[in-house]
Amino acid sequence: MLVLVTGGTGFIGSHTCVELLNSGYEVIILDNLVNSKREVVDRIAQITGKRPLFYEADATDETAVDLIFSTHPIDGVIHFAGLKAVGESVQMPLAYYKNNLLSTIVLMENCVKYGVQRFVFSSSATVYGENQVPFVETMELRPRTNPYGETKAMCERILTDAASIHPELSVSLLRYFNPVGAHESGLIGEAPQGIPNNLMPYITQVAKGILPELQVFGNDYPTPDGTGVRDYIHVVDLAEGHLAALEQVGPGVHIYNLGTGRGTSVLELISAFEEANSIRIPYRIVGRRPGDVAECYADVSKAHAELGWTAKRGVYEMCRDAWRFEKNQG
Ligand code: WQD
Numbered sequence: 001m002l003v004l005v006t007g008g009t010g011f012i013g014s015h016t017c018v019e020l021l022n023s024g025y026e027v028i029i030l031d032n033l034v035n036s037k038r039e040v041v042d043r044i045a046q047i048t049g050k051r052p053l054f055y056e057a058d059a060t061d062e063t064a065v066d067l068i069f070s071t072h073p074i075d076g077v078i079h080f081a082g083l084k085a086v087g088e089s090v091q092m093p094l095a096y097y098k099n100n101l102l103s104t105i106v107l108m109e110n111c112v113k114y115g116v117q118r119f120v121f122s123s124s125a126t127v128y129g130e131n132q133v134p135f136v137e138t139m140e141l142r143p144r145t146n147p148y149g150e151t152k153a154m155c156e157r158i159l160t161d162a163a164s165i166h167p168e169l170s171v172s173l174l175r176y177f178n179p180v181g182a183h184e185s186g187l188i189g190e191a192p193q194g195i196p197n198n199l200m201p202y203i204t205q206v207a208k209g210i211l212p213e214l215q216v217f218g219n220d221y222p223t224p225d226g227t228g229v230r231d232y233i234h235v236v237d238l239a240e241g242h243l244a245a246l247e248q249v250g251p252g253v254h255i256y257n258l259g260t261g262r263g264t265s266v267l268e269l270i271s272a273f274e275e276a277n278s279i280r281i282p283y284r285i286v287g288r289r290p291g292d293v294a295e296c297y298a299d300v301s302k303a304h305a306e307l308g309w310t311a312k313r314g315v316y317e318m319c320r321d322a323w324r325f326e327k328n329q330g
Pocket of ligand 1 (some may be wrong): 125126148176177179199215217218226227229230
């Protein structure tokens with residue numbers, strides 16, 4: 001089975017390509033390298049012993065995407081490519097709407113044109129917004145007031161409407177919680193460019209001495225220790241969830257939370273990282289970050305019941321694997 005992975009040199013995309021190749025799939029990567037490096041293709045080949053085909057192209061480029069579909073007998077698409085920084089999306093809304101929506105439309109148009117029936121979409125827990133935790137797939141969407149979350153909710157709508165008039169389509173909408181960690185080889189992982197927005201890469205850069213200390217954004221939330229609670233999921237568990245969706249999902253639209261179902265606070269993650277890696281993380285409590293919610297974690301019963309998938313890796317393993325990758329960065 002040949003799978004087109006857009007954003008396949010990115011953090012979650014690269015880990016999914018490894019799992020696909022190790023499971024016997026053939027993989028084509030389409031990536032514009034705006035937030036990743038070409039050498040990730042070499043790392044994927046090094047880990048799996050198989051080299052995916054790579055096209056440096058933009059998923060919004062209709063000509064480039066049509067060429068790939070007309071050249072290769074694609075059986076399925078996993079669409080990761082997209083802009084994904086919440087804060088940046090507030091500053092650049094048009095870029096986010098254009099890139100995230102147009103890429104999804106172009107890919108789905110080609111799936112319909114070339115008879116590709118399986119489409120897995122990288123969505124986000126951000127679409128739940130101010131709902132009550134644990135988040136359930138049937139909840140009304142209230143994407144937090146940031147364009148990034150809105151683009152994910154709109155893409156889900158676009159794909160749902162496309163599937164309603166193309167009953168042969170099998171569409172999976174996978175809502176990620178907080179992906180962290182790295183492949184056990186330490187060869188691929190989360191390598192944000194510039195100062196990290198997300199907690200775990202910020203912690204690993206503090207551990208490495210690149211950054212002086214971690215700022216903890218608020219300890220006055222209504223949570224056990226006052227700091228933000230999130231559902232951190234190992235990126236390899238997340239990758240395995242994509243294979244489960246690709247293989248199990250039949251015609252129609254199927255929505256799944258991909259999380260652990262457990263909440264971990266900022267201070268708990270810091271402690272876990274320190275204990276797992278015997279290293280101290282200096283931090284300072286500062287004010288809340290605008291747009292943050294107190295708690296975000298998943299009800300994961302649907303993915304378990306329908307896909308036979310659950311996350312297997314705990315927070316310690318996430319911390320050990322994230323640190324191993326950071327140390328390997330040279
Ligand atoms: C986690 C917790 C922060 C950094 C975002 C997107 C989401 C998804 C994952 C794309 C929060 C706290 C963080 C720091 C801190 N991305 N924190 N100091 O905001 O839950 O989710 O990334 O799909 O869509 O919204 O992740 O890692 O930024 O924050 O105290 O330097 O860590 O307040 O409680 P978040 P995060």
